[in-house]
Amino acid sequence: MAVALQRRQARKEAEEALSRFQEMAREQAERLTxxxxxxxxAAALRIQQARGWTAPRLQTAAQRVEDTVAPRVAGLLNTAAQKVEPVPVVRRRRVPRTLVYVGVGAVGLAAVYGVLRLRQATQDAEWQANLENAREQVRHTREQLAAKARETRERLMNNTATSPEDEKTTQGATEGSSELNGRVKR
Structure with a gap:
């Protein structure tokens, strides 16, 4: 028992330490963000400045090489200068946060509505299946009852058409039925 108690104590201490570290990590993340x-x-600004400083120098080098070295090398340097040249910063307009929340809420409502409709459709289909089974059972029972009614009607018709001798035998059969202990003799 002492071992189980020690294990529980160790788990509890580990969970407490984990929660403390998680809280500390959250605080540090909020502080360092x-x-x-x-x-x-700052890095983006420095890269922008470096590109701005590098591009004219590459163009100047391209001009000098164009005059003195092969035109092919100059074309490559011009292409490199164009690639390195900073792209003008385009300010994107941020979407207001409330608009994002409203959009997410609308999508969530639409999802809930869809789930509810799907659930209702499933319940309707199940109800229809149960209703069809009940109808089938009623149909089957009705057919059985109709068959029994026909059998009974045929027996009655046969009994009324029997001769007086048959009536005596049926009378004897009814008298002996108490001797049969509830079993029917045919």
Missing amino acids: PYTTQARE
Whole structure:
């Protein structure tokens, strides 16, 4: 028992430590998020500046090489300069957060509505299947009852058409039925 108690205690301590580390990681992530954003923006600015500084120098080198070295090398340098030249920053307009929330809410409502409709359709189909089974059972029972009624009618017709001797035998049969202990003799 002591081993099980120690294991439980160790699990509890491990879970507590894990929750403390998770909370500490969340706090550090919240604290460092602005710094990472600033670092990303600074790096993007430095890359932009480096491209702006490099592009004219590559063009100047291309002009000099064009005059002195082969035109083929100059074409390659011009192409490299065009590739390195910074792309003008296009400010994208951000979608307002409330509009995003409303859109997500609308999509969620549409999904819930679809699920409910699908569930209702499933229930309707199941109800229809049960109704069809009940109808089939009623039809089957009705056919059985009709067959029994025909059999009984035929017996009655045969009994009325029997001769007086048959009536005596049936009378004797009814008298002996108590002796048969509920079993029917045919």
